[in-house]
Amino acid sequence: MTVDNDTQSAPAPGGFDSDNRQAATIGDSARDYVNRLRGGDMGSLPAILGLVFLFVLFASLNDKFLTTYNMANLVVQAGSICVMAMGLIFVLLLGEIDLSAGVAGGAAATITALMLIDYDWTWWTATLAGLAVGAVIGLAIGSLVAFLGIPSFVVTLAFFLGLQAVPLKLIGSGGSLRFNDEVLRGLSIKNVPVTAGWIAAILIVVVYAALSLWSYRTLSAKGLVHKPLGLVIIRIVVLGAIVLGVTALLNANRSPNPNFLEIRGIPWVLPLVIALLLFWTFILGRTRFGRHLYAVGGNTEAARRAGINVTRIRIAAFIICSTMAAISGLLLASYVGKVSPGSGGGNVLLYAVAAAVIGGTSLFGGRGRAIDGVIGGLVIATIPNGLGLLNQASYINFLVTGGVLLLAASVDAISRRRRSSAGV
């Protein structure tokens, strides 16, 4: 760059007067947030409101709902939905859809179970085989979408139908494979030792606090855009309260018969989901790949002109989605304790799509975060959990879930319209 006379060498805090507005006070941040909501940028707010509503509703209808035993059960049930929803976010970010994720998970779980039972593989080689099945399915879908340009809706609908044949052929209709490997089944039925759980929880809070404060200091020292200190502290306190609260809840003895049996500790599913959440949050927010994913979802042509390999991004998104679906299928098998030909069919996929969308991921592409899948997954898992306690017929379950999906999609579409009219 040739030096110009009016070039300002100072790293420009003075350049944009209103920048400081963003960093001013909590009040300003709150006002910004309200403006964003008005402009249609709802984020996870609908999911959190939905979660509160469902908790109040079910707690008032059934006194077993809020027991620690049921809460731990809810965490385990939500695990597979959250994982699949996190995977789906990658294709939803591109404005695509993967209807086959549920059955891909079923196929992967079938392969893993077969390897364990028929070939005596160790749990981790069998798991890798299952994940490889997912990755190959994703590669196939992604290639068909990216190279041939078939709409993902059609490709994945074909895979949804075709992949149901895999478990049916390998297991045989009416049969099922037991899924009782100590480690894999243990994900759902075993718990983290109480002390280890506390250490991990405290570590998460401390690391989060340290990173937030460090980032605040660096950004404010360099005069870059940053959140006000008050907001940073509020976030740390809220996260700390949630993490430590959940840990305390799950570390209490939750046995229905506390005199005979002691059940305490965080189910192993939860740390797995959190690890995946942290990993994908980092990938989406802090790597080139993540940035390019958002760019392709926001404006494919702009991404292509910026030199981004759109084909590669597309295929990668489908591979991630199907691999996450495989993990989700394994978690589902772990929860149920068996794999049957119908595993991953039914409303498994729609639960996950609903979870991602309720969490704040847009069906139109370009908007979404990994945490959306976790928050949304918790909301969706609450529905069958609560309805199950109420002994409702299963048709109610379908009706409610369908209604919730439609509601979430409407919120998404309406907020998108508001965004385009408000230009936020």
Add this chain to the structure above:
Amino acid sequence: MVQPLLELRGVNKSFGVVHVLHDVDFAVYPGQVTALVGDNGAGKSTLVKIIAGIYGRDSGDYFFDGKKVEVHGPRDVAHLGVEVVYQDLALCDNLDIVQNMFLGREEKGRIGLDEIAMESRARETLASLSVRTVKSVRQSVASLSGGQRQTVAIAKAVLWNSKVVLLDEPTAALGVAQTRQVLDLVRRLADRGLGVVLISHNMGDVFEVADRITALYLGRVAADVPAKDVNHSQVVELITAGRSGDLGISENPANASV
């Protein structure tokens, strides 16, 4: 005469049976704004896309800094230091200004992207172009006005120390005040020693900032003249008829065999 920064000689381009460009010569000089004018279908966009490396050439040579270069795609062109700011802007609405300016060329830190370095550089660049109209470099591009978007797109080109910047209809969708900002910016780019190509339909804009005018007529160069040597009506004649007085194509190519 100064050596051109970027020069095309004898470029031909056909799409099937349609011969879009005939032996086009085109030159961009450092520190000058070259206006590329022509009616719809004259071949402006095709020429820009050939310069940008999006289209190949059927024949003709591509020179950069006096040296003949082989150009096979947009990346080669970007490596030379040629940036194109497209009419439809090529910004991602869901990303913020910094993210858009570094799109495809993000800077890496030790762990992940180096947001601090990127934001600092984006600020410096915008400040050096005296861009003060944006509220914050971290606001999403969706919330910007047309002029601000155009500014960001141009600043993106400058950020990469480009030597040649092509602007495709930068003021087409803008109001009076915003056009003013963008034209000032175009002038500042040239004053920094960049070669600037301005593609425009608006003769007012062209005469305000251009040093040279290259007029295309039905895929041929009708004239390549200093802006001060021609007037408004001559340029309009060059665009619509391919000739004006002793300027322009001697034989009307519309009647010639194609």
